[in-house]
Every structure is written in C-alpha cells, then in structure tokens.
Amino acid sequence: MDLTWLHLCALVVLGAVAGGIGSLTGIGGGLIITPILTLVFGVPIHQAIGTSLCCVIATSSGAAASYVEHRLSDIRLGMTLELTTTLGAVTGSLVAALLSREALAILFAVFLSYAGSTMARRSFRAEAMETGGMEPYQVKRLPLGLCGSGAAGIISGMLGVGGGIIKVPLMYLAMGVPFKVATATSNFMIGVTAAASAFIYYSRGDVWPLITAPTAVGVYLGAALGARLMRRTPSRWLIVLFSFIMFYFAVIMIWKSFHGGFAR
Amino acid sequence: MNDLTEDKARSAIAAILRYGSLISTLVMALGLVLILLRGPVSVGSGAHLVSFRTLFPRVIRLDAAGIAELGMLLLLVTPILRIIVAGVTFGLERDYKYVLISLGVLAVVCGSIGLAMR
Numbered sequence: 001m002d003l004t005w006l007h008l009c010a011l012v013v014l015g016a017v018a019g020g021i022g023s024l025t026g027i028g029g030g031l032i033i034t035p036i037l038t039l040v041f042g043v044p045i046h047q048a049i050g051t052s053l054c055c056v057i058a059t060s061s062g063a064a065a066s067y068v069e070h071r072l073s074d075i076r077l078g079m080t081l082e083l084t085t086t087l088g089a090v091t092g093s094l095v096a097a098l099l100s101r102e103a104l105a106i107l108f109a110v111f112l113s114y115a116g117s118t119m120a121r122r123s124f125r126a127e128a129m130e131t132g133g134m135e136p137y138q139v140k141r142l143p144l145g146l147c148g149s150g151a152a153g154i155i156s157g158m159l160g161v162g163g164g165i166i167k168v169p170l171m172y173l174a175m176g177v178p179f180k181v182a183t184a185t186s187n188f189m190i191g192v193t194a195a196a197s198a199f200i201y202y203s204r205g206d207v208w209p210l211i212t213a214p215t216a217v218g219v220y221l222g223a224a225l226g227a228r229l230m231r232r233t234p235s236r237w238l239i240v241l242f243s244f245i246m247f248y249f250a251v252i253m254i255w256k257s258f259h260g261g262f263a264r
Numbered sequence: 265m266n267d268l269t270e271d272k273a274r275s276a277i278a279a280i281l282r283y284g285s286l287i288s289t290l291v292m293a294l295g296l297v298l299i300l301l302r303g304p305v306s307v308g309s310g311a312h313l314v315s316f317r318t319l320f321p322r323v324i325r326l327d328a329a330g331i332a333e334l335g336m337l338l339l340l341v342t343p344i345l346r347i348i349v350a351g352v353t354f355g356l357e358r359d360y361k362y363v364l365i366s367l368g369v370l371a372v373v374c375g376s377i378g379l380a381m382r
Contacts (some may be wrong), residue, residue: 005302006301008296008300054336054339054340057339057340057342057343058285058289058339060343061281061284061285061342061343061346068353070382071274075350076354076359076362076365079347079350079362079365079366079369082363082366082369083368083369083372086369086372086373086376087372089376090372090375090376092380094375109287139342188346191342191346192343192346192347192369192373194375195340195341195342195343195344195373197376198340198371199340199373199376199377199379199380200376200379200380202337202340202380203379203380203381203382207336209295209329209332209333209336210296210299210329210332212336213292213293213295213296213332213333213335213336214292214296216289216292216339217289217292217293217296220285220286220289239356264339
C-alpha cells in the first residue's frame with residue numbers, strides 16, 4: 001500500500017478522533033484505532049496493535065502534562081501500580097505474538113464489548129463522579145490493585161489498549177481513590193505501560209512507522225484540541241453512542257474472524 | 265522539601281512531558297511531509313531495532329522514512345523520561361521508597377528493551 005496524501009490525512013483524522021475522545025473520557029484511544037486500522041485500512045491486527053500502543057503513548061503524554069501540573073495525578077500510587085502493570089504488558093506482548101490474527105481479533109472483540117458495556121453503565125453515573133472534591137484519601141487494598149494492574153497490563157500489551165478502562169474503576173471503586181485522581185493517575189501511567197510493550201512490538205516489525213507516525217501526530221493534535229475545545233465532559237448520550245459503536249466494531253471483528261477476513 | 269521546590273519539580277515534569285511529546289510529534293510530521301513531497305512510499309515494511317545502526321545515517325541523509333521512524337522512537341522514549349524524572353523528584357524529596365519503586369519500573373521497561381533487541 002502506498003502512502004498518499006489521502007491515506008495520510010485519513011490516518012491523521014483517525015488519530016485526532018481517537019486522541020480527542022481519549023483525552024476527554026480517558027478511554028478510547030486504542031479501542032478506536034485498532035478496529036479501524038484493521039477493518040478499514042486493512043492493516044493486519046498485530047501491526048494495528050503496535051501502532052495503537054504508540055498512539056496510547058501519544059495520548060498519555062499530551063494530557064499527562066496538565067494533570068501533573070494541577071496535582072491531580074497520584075504519581076506515587078501510579079508508579080507503584082506500574083510495577084505489576086509493566087510486567088503484565090511485557091507478558092501480554094509476548095503472548096500476542098503467539099496468537100493467530102483470528103484469535104487476537106476475537107479477544108479484542110470480547111474486550112471491546114466489555115469496554116462498551118462499562119462505558120454505557122458509567123455514563124449514567126458520570127455526573128455523580130464529577131462532583132467529587134479533593135478530599136484527602138487513603139489508598140486501600142494495594143495487593144488487589146497490584147493484581148488488577150497486572151491484568152490491565154497483560155491486556156494492554158496484548159490488545160494495544162491503554163488499560164484505563166480497568167485501572168480507573170480499580171482505583172476508584174476498589175482502592176478508595178477519588179474519581180478525578182484515578183482518571184488523572186491512569187492517564188499519566190498508561191504511557192509507561194504502553195512503552196513497556198511497544199519496544200517489543202517494534203522489534204518484531206509490528207510497528208509500521210508510516211502508519212504510526214501520521215496516526216500519532218493526529219492523536220497529539222486531537223488530544224490537545226479536545227482538552228481545549230470542550231471544557232466540560234461530553235454528554236452522556238455521546239458516551240452511549242460511543243459504546244454502541246464499540247459493540248458494532250466487536251460484532252464485525254468476530255464476524256470477520258469466522259469468515260476468513262483476516263487470512264494472510 | 266518545601267513547597268516551592270516541589271512546585272518546581274512538578275513544573276519540570278510537566279514541561280518534560282509537554283516538550284517530549286511535542287518534539288517527537290514534530291519530527292514525525294517532518295518525516296511525513298518529506299515523504300509526501302518526494303513521492304509515494306510503500307508502507308509494507310516494519311521497523312527493527314536492529315536497524316538502529318542504519319537509522320542515524322538515514323536521518324542524516326534526510327531519508328524521510330528514517331526521520332519519521334526517529335520521531336516514533338522519540339515518542340517511545342518519553343515515558344522512560346517520565347519514570348526517570350519522577351524518580352529523581354522522589355529522591356529530592358528524600359522519599360527513597362519511591363525512588364526504589366521507580367527504579368523497579370525502569371528496570372522492567374529496560375528489560376523489555378533488552379528483550380526487544382535480542
């Protein structure tokens with residue numbers, strides 16, 4: 001496939017959408033990029049995941065700066081959880097190489113469905129979470145958090161997602177961290193998680209620079225613009241729409257797996 | 265450590281995050297623009313860390329794909345900077361437990377790079 005202006009612009013737009021949604025909701029970079037790269041651009045799923053991981057780094061770096069400045073990220077907690085997350089990420093990336101495209105696509109679709117349903121359910125509680133103040137908090141159940149983060153890491157390394165969908169509920173619901181801090185901390189750390197596995201994908205040739213570079217540039221722009229254009233969190237119906245889109249992608253990916261759509 | 269130093273440290277981390285991603289994005293964009301100015305390039309091939317040796321000669325020769333790839337590697341490196349800066353900040357705060365934790369995370373990531381280069 002040749003890289004033309006059209007492809008380039010399409011990839012930048014894709015990245016911008018993913019970056020925008022990712023910076024606003026804390027979710028969605030990898031979950032949008034991989035399906036579209038695979039289904040629309042015809043990129044094999046292992047390479048799509050490689051690209052997606054790099055885009056996760058781009059999303060994380062862009063937004064993380066302002067979170068740190070505003071003291072929202074709990075860097076200590078994040079770094080602690082990263083001990084297991086990065087180990088999981090390395091493991092996941094190694095496992096991914098052993099899986100066939102179809103198997104990986106199905107796993108991805110399953111995760112998409114989980115993410116879609118989580119977002120749909122969460123959107124109805126979003127308002128309650130927004131009002132949380134900056135009360136001092138005590139981190140609880142660290143061992144559970146470490147295990148959960150390990151699982152999030154494996155999924156990140158295997159499916160090319162940031163892992164925020166697991167980490168934010170984990171910190172907020174199980175560990176007693178305020179929602180905003182959980183989101184900011186997760187955002188700060190997913191870049192580290194993605195980096196832990198991205199090098200392995202890169203060395204396998206699973207990161208195509210000419211696909212990754214435009215998408216990552218788009219993500220950077222989208223994340224920067226998104227944070228600026230929309231001060232408020234997106235309306236709940238946008239989030240529900242988004243989760244329907246994810247279910248749609250999940251169905252298509254499963255369908256394609258069973259109908260040889262990913263054959264070499 | 266007093267609040268002023270901590271604020272400075274936070275600003276430093278934020279600045280590194282901002283400029284790190286900005287620089288890598290600019291380099292990638294530069295590579296892409298060069299590619300388009302010079303005509304279409306086939307996407308097919310992947311990149312290998314083994315080709316690190318050839319990467320810098322390619323960049324110096326203004327090989328567009330090389331520049332895009334360099335930008336990408338810079339992007340991959342920014343989280344590592346993040347860990348290091350955080351670790352240093354913890355050290356300045358004399359919070360040695362977290363210096364160790366940061367070193368642990370750094371070790372895992374460097375280990376993955378080591379695995380990758382094999």
